Amino acid sequence: MKKNECIKCSVSQCLHNLVTEDYCSLSSISVGTHESDPTVPECTDCNSFVKRDGCCQ
Numbered sequence: 365m366k367k368n369e370c371i372k373c374s375v376s377q378c379l380h381n382l383v384t385e386d387y388c389s390l391s392s393i394s395v396g397t398h399e400s401d402p403t404v405p406e407c408t409d410c411n412s413f414v415k416r417d418g419c420c421q
């Protein structure tokens with residue numbers, strides 16, 4: 365796993381997260397929204413998220 369210093373992320377439940385540091389390991393990610401008219405950060409989603417085995421049960 366290689367740290368991508370351009371993508372900070374604290375979602376340790378994601379398979380692509382470094383966990384030991386708050387960074388993503390992917391070379392790029394896809395971000396989207398689940399809202400029709402997003403207004404705050406909470407309206408956005410990382411669509412590259414993949415659940416890490418053994419968490420979120």
Ligand code: SF4
Binds near residue numbers: 374375380388390414
């Ligand atoms: S894929 Fe998205 S949620 Fe997963 S570590 Fe990378 S930025 Fe975070």
